[in-house]
Amino acid sequence: GAVVSQHPSRVICKSGTSVKIECRSLDFQATTMFWYRQFPKKSLMLMATSNEGSKATYEQGVEKDKFLINHASLTLSTLTVTSAHPEDSSFYICSALPGLASSYEQYFGPGTRLTVT
Amino acid sequence: GNSVTQMEGPVTLSEEAFLTINCTYTATGYPSLFWYVQYPGEGLQLLLKATKADDKGSNKGFEATYRKETTSFHLEKGSVQVSDSAVYFCALSDRADEKLTFGTGTRLTIIP
Numbered sequence: 001g002a003v004v005s006q007h008p009s010r011v012i013c014k015s016g017t018s019v020k021i022e023c024r025s026l027d028f029q030a031t032t033m034f035w036y037r038q039f040p041k042k043s044l045m046l047m048a049t050s051n052e053g054s055k056a057t058y059e060q061g062v063e064k065d066k067f068l069i070n071h072a073s074l075t076l077s078t079l080t081v082t083s084a085h086p087e088d089s090s091f092y093i094c095s096a097l098p099g100l101a102s103s104y105e106q107y108f109g110p111g112t113r114l115t116v117t
Numbered sequence: 118g119n120s121v122t123q124m125e126g127p128v129t130l131s132e133e134a135f136l137t138i139n140c141t142y143t144a145t146g147y148p149s150l151f152w153y154v155q156y157p158g159e160g161l162q163l164l165l166k167a168t169k170a171d172d173k174g175s176n177k178g179f180e181a182t183y184r185k186e187t188t189s190f191h192l193e194k195g196s197v198q199v200s201d202s203a204v205y206f207c208a209l210s211d212r213a214d215e216k217l218t219f220g221t222g223t224r225l226t227i228i229p
Contacts, residue, residue, distance in 0.1 A: 032215065043206065043219040093160060097215060106217060110160035
């Protein structure tokens with residue numbers, strides 16, 4: 001099946017620094033990618049929808065200046081957490097929607113565990 | 118808006134037991150319904166889906182039927198295995214914007 005990778009899988013950073021997380025579709029082109037945040041023992045919360053070549057659409061309550069999303073190509077989207085704080089510590093997951101799909105199936109990456117100290 | 122409610126769990130069962138994880142939804146229009154599974158240390162994988170009322174999704178012995186009248190999509194398996202231990206998420210997709218709305222997830226542990 002379709003494969004989506006994320007890098008890094010885990011990252012620890014100091015408060016005030018920025019962290020970039022990459023999401024790649026390895027064997028298909030993704031016109032749309034989604035970024036989620038998963039809290040412990042809770043569900044996935046959609047943060048933003050990223051379309052190749054255009055600005056991301058953020059969900060209500062998500063700070064677009066804090067969570068910068070770039071979808072520069074059909075196989076790569078990046079999420080940059082700027083000026084990270086301990087409350088940003090979480091599990092971040094991306095998914096990708098194949099451009100030619102008609103089944104509305106999103107393919108998920110394995111997630112990135114961010115810890116801000 | 119759209120929402121998904123599922124059994125919180127955790128659920129612990131013995132091997133070969135019957136499994137049901139309840140899922141109900143609220144949505145405008147006619148959403149597609151999904152069950153995703155997340156094995157330890159891995160990303161979410163699509164387990165099964167149904168795109169219209171009365172459709173039955175099935176995979177790996179799991180089944181779920183899209184019930185419009187009860188707005189439900191309960192997950193069932195007749196005989197669970199230790200390898201089924203994972204977190205299961207019910208989700209719906211609004212066809213208009215393809216966004217997924219997830220339930221809170223149910224952690225399932227199968228003991229030998």
